[in-house]
Amino acid sequence: MSGMSKEQGSSKRYIQQGTPAFKKANFALFAAAFITFANLYVTQPLLPVFAEEFDVTPAMASLSLSLTTLSLAFGLLIFGSLSEAWGRKNIMSICIVAASVLTAVLAWSPSFELLLALRIVQGVAFAGIPSIAMAYLGEEIEGKSLGVAMGLYISGNTIGGLAGRVLMGTMTDLLSWKAGLVFLGSVSLIACIYFVWALPPSKHFQPQPLALKPLFRSLVSHLKDAVLVPLFLIAFFSMGSFVTVFNYLGFKLAAPPYELSLTIIGWIFLVYLVGTFSSAWFGMLADKHGRPVLLIIGMLLMIAGVLVTLPVPIVYQLLGLVIFTFGFFGAHSVASGSVSQQATHDMAQASSLYLFAYYLGSSIGGSAGGVFWSLFGWHGIVGFAVGLLVVSMLLALRIKRLSKMPA
Numbered sequence: 161m162s163g164m165s166k167e168q169g170s171s172k173r174y175i176q177q178g179t180p181a182f183k184k185a186n187f188a189l190f191a192a193a194f195i196t197f198a199n200l201y202v203t204q205p206l207l208p209v210f211a212e213e214f215d216v217t218p219a220m221a222s223l224s225l226s227l228t229t230l231s232l233a234f235g236l237l238i239f240g241s242l243s244e245a246w247g248r249k250n251i252m253s254i255c256i257v258a259a260s261v262l263t264a265v266l267a268w269s270p271s272f273e274l275l276l277a278l279r280i281v282q283g284v285a286f287a288g289i290p291s292i293a294m295a296y297l298g299e300e301i302e303g304k305s306l307g308v309a310m311g312l313y314i315s316g317n318t319i320g321g322l323a324g325r326v327l328m329g330t331m332t333d334l335l336s337w338k339a340g341l342v343f344l345g346s347v348s349l350i351a352c353i354y355f356v357w358a359l360p361p362s363k364h365f366q367p368q369p370l371a372l373k374p375l376f377r378s379l380v381s382h383l384k385d386a387v388l389v390p391l392f393l394i395a396f397f398s399m400g401s402f403v404t405v406f407n408y409l410g411f412k413l414a415a416p417p418y419e420l421s422l423t424i425i426g427w428i429f430l431v432y433l434v435g436t437f438s439s440a441w442f443g444m445l446a447d448k449h450g451r452p453v454l455l456i457i458g459m460l461l462m463i464a465g466v467l468v469t470l471p472v473p474i475v476y477q478l479l480g481l482v483i484f485t486f487g488f489f490g491a492h493s494v495a496s497g498s499v500s501q502q503a504t505h506d507m508a509q510a511s512s513l514y515l516f517a518y519y520l521g522s523s524i525g526g527s528a529g530g531v532f533w534s535l536f537g538w539h540g541i542v543g544f545a546v547g548l549l550v551v552s553m554l555l556a557l558r559i560k561r562l563s564k565m566p567a
Contacts, residue, residue, distance in 0.1 A: 181360050185300065186312045188359035189293050191351045193316025195256055196289045198324035199263045199348060200228060203279070205329040206337050214272035223276055226523065228283035233519035235287025236512040248296045249359055255288025257352050264345030267338035287512075294496055294511035300360070307451075307497050311443025314493040315436040322432040382510050387562055390555040391499050394455065394491075395518040397555075398462070400525020401548040402488045405466060408533045408541050409481070418474060431481045435489030442490030443497060451498045452560035458491025459553040466545045469538070491552075492518075498559075 203210070203224040210221040239251060262282040269275035293313060301309045324344065331340030382388050409428070413420045446454045465484025469477050499514045525548065532540030 182301070182309070184358045185297075185360050186309055188355045189297065189309075189313045190316035191355045191358075192252060192256055192289055192293055193313050194320035194323070195260060195348045195351050195355075196286055197317045197320035198327070198344060199259055199282070200232070200286055200324070201225070201321050202263060202324045202328050202341065202344060203228075205325050206332065209332060209337050210272065210275075214275075216272055220272070224279050227276055228279045228286070229519050229522060231280045231283030232286045233516050233523070235284040236290065236515045236519070238284075239288040239292060239512065248292050248299075249361060251288050252292050252296075252359075253352075253356050255285045256355060257349070258282075259285040259289075260345050260348035260352055262345075263348060264342045267341040267345075290511070290515050292511070294499065294514075296359075298499075298511075307443035307446040307494075308440065309443075311440035311493045311497075314439035314443075314489060314496060318432045318435040318439065318489055322429055325429055326427070382513055387559055388499065388510060388513070390559050390562075391495050392514055392517040394495055394552045394555050395514050396521035397525070397548040397552045398459070398488060398491060398495075399518045399521035400528070401462065401466075401545040401552075402484075403522045404525050404529030404532075404541060404548075405469075405481075405484060405545055408529060408538070409477075412538050413477070417472065418477075428478070428481065431478070431485045432489075434482050434486045438486045438490035439493035443493045446494045446497060451494050452556055454494045455491055455498075455556040455559065456553055458487045458494065459549050459556060461487025462491070463546055463549050463553075466542050466549075470542060 206224070210216065210224060214221075239255070259282055262278055262285065266275060266278055266282075269278060297306060297309050297313060327344060328337065328340045331337070331343060406429075409425075412418070413425050413428070442454050442458065462484050465480045465482070465487060468480030468483060496511075496514065499510055529541055529544050532544040536543070
């Protein structure tokens with residue numbers, strides 16, 4: 161998209177809230193987000209099953225998720241650039257179908273090594289969806305409606321991630337993990353058909369020649385942008401904080417005085433549902449009151465939420481997680497929309513950098529948090545999370561000062 165803003169161009173050409181095209185685009189991208197994150201996290205509840213069935217350690221079993229997110233992170237940089245030349249909808253359609261098929265194929269893996277190889281390939285396929293979807297929204301949706309649209313897309317992430325975990329746990333108990341994978345893959349393929357049919361073709365995408373030097377120069381220009389870089393860092397630190405809390409929550413709740421079963425701990429992920437509301441709500445408020453202010457509010461809510469988990473009673477754990485999750489997904493929705501609004505060129509590439517930082521923060525932050533857990537227990541996790549969030553809040557304050565976004 162050219163440097164001309166949507167407000168400067170003819171707003172009638174862009175998809176506006178309340179129109180049939182707006183509904184179709186949002187439902188289609190909601191389906192894409194649901195498919196992506198339901199299939200991405202599908203192995204998380206299966207880790208104990210993999211450890212037993214394939215006779216591997218729990219650490220090895222966890223590679224079925226960590227290797228996927230790692231290949232996803234690096235794949236984002238590739239697909240974000242490729243889509244600038246090959247288009248948005250075509251790449252998303254191919255990748256979403258490939259990812260769905262691979263979920264079903266996983267059920268026939270004769271060895272854990274092959275399963276890991278398929279998950280790495282699947283992570284690359286997942287990479288062709290999130291950053292391009294964000295770029296599509298930034299290019300096709302009217303500026304005043306972008307916050308709502310981005311919020312609805314992020315809500316698809318939360319529901320998909322939750323559904324994948326709950327569905328696989330339930331299907332594994334009722335039938336088998338292999339049946340669960342085939343079922344989820346089949347449902348995802350049906351949703352893919354809807355996505356391809358419903359998503360309006362791009363009207364504002366302008367293809368660029370697939371030349372490495374220009375793409376590299378545009379990548380560097382994004383990394384020199386005084387507003388985009390803090391947004392990328394916010395993604396890194398806030399996701400690191402979020403994953404750290406949920407990674408080690410299970411250890412805390414399985415130990416005295418709680419001693420909760422793994423099934424009950426798994427259902428605690430239902431708190432993700434508050435993120436479905438907050439992502440859309442924060443997006444709407446950002447359109448009215450400005451993105452930097454909402455980013456700061458999201459960080460404050462996350463800090464308050466994790467601090468609430470310090471007292472022992474279980475009610476404080478649940479309340480704190482609700483507040484923490486509410487703030488995270490709200491802030492993530494606002495930051496995602498800010499990247500799409502701030503980038504003046506190669507929007508998918510800018511979005512891919514944001515998501516690269518997001519998933520890199522998940523990997524590094526989640527692992528680093530283990531040191532604090534080992535040394536200081538839950539208080540160490542809270543301190544580590546708060547530290548990352550304070551850095552994120554300072555970055556949001558910097559954006560408020562530097563950005564031309566309304567505040």
